[in-house]
Amino acid sequence: MFSFFKKFTADTEIKDFSFIGTDIHSHLIPGIDDGCSSIENSIASIKSLKELGFTRIITTPHVMAEVYPNTSETIKEGLEKLKVALKENEIDIEIEVAAEYKMDENFNVLLDNDDLLTFGDKYLLVEFSFVAAPINLETTIFKLRTKGYRPILAHPERYLYLADHLEKFEEFKALGCHLQLNLMSLVNQYGGAARETALKMLSKNMYDFFGTDLHRPEDVRILKKVLATKSEYHKIQNVKHLNQKV
Known part of the structure; x- marks a missing residue:
């Protein structure tokens, strides 16, 4: 099933994230959420991701009803402008767009209308x-699966109210919900508690996907810290991730 999977040992020299291939979580379309604020920042971020070994990007702007009320149309328009800028700057990398949807009241409306940006x-x-977790979460996951969607929960290690209840994530997985690790969680970007939870979940083989959740060029130095921290880095080498399958 995982023909691309390669076993890494503590002595394996790893220089980049090419073993992941596709970054499925980032905020690179300028000016529409809390991610890149300008096209220049977007270009710099994408150039750095390519240098770090990523060969494909699926960027995912926030969709939050009261904070970032993005629509499928505005997100797609942003992607087209970004593609033009990449071509003008001669940066050759495959880039697509989806979204990171907050599971709020507006999400249920979008789900009912099948107005959701997906990938793969x-x-x-x-x-x-x-x-707090959404009300009636299990029902929503079931509805997503019934409609053919394959939900991926972003950065579960950051929901600290569930840190002592990792069995809940196992329940979500049993319902058909995948889990995605933020790589920067491994180097305390979101605090020690999130890092500890991430390591626990890695040890239990709970993650299915990796993502950078990169918001700005400055985040690249944090991703480089992950590469330099061998004990944590080698844990992710041997996860049977699905990034290259989307």
């Missing part, structure tokens, strides 16, 4: 509030 075989990136 209807993979859909979603996130929770950092305060």
Whole structure:
């Protein structure tokens, strides 16, 4: 099943993220969420991701009803402008767009209307509030699966109210929801508690996808820290991830 999978040992020299291939989580379309603020920042970020070994990018702007009310149309328009800029700057990398949907009231409206940006075989990136999980979550996951969507929960290690209840994530997975690790969680970008939870989940083989969640050029130095931190880095080498399958 995982023909691309290669076993890495502690002595394996790894220089980049090419073993991941596709970054499925980032905020690179300028000016539409809390990600890149300008086309120049977008270009610099994408250039750096390519240098770090990524060969394909699926960028995922936020869709939050009251904060970032992006639509499928505005997101697609942003992608086209970004593609033009990449061509003008002679940066050759495959780039697509989806979205990171907060599971709020507006999300249910979009789901009812099938107005959701997906990638691959209807993979859909979603996130929770950092305060509490959505009400009727299991019902929503079931509805997504019934409609053919394949939900991926972004950065579960950051939902600290579930840190002592990792069995909940196992329940989500049993319902058909995948889990995505933010690579920068491994080097305390989101605090020690998130890092500890990420390592626990890695040890239990709970993650299915990796993502950078890159928002700005400055984040690249944090990704480089992940490469330099061998103990954490080698843990992710041996995860049977699905990034190259989308």
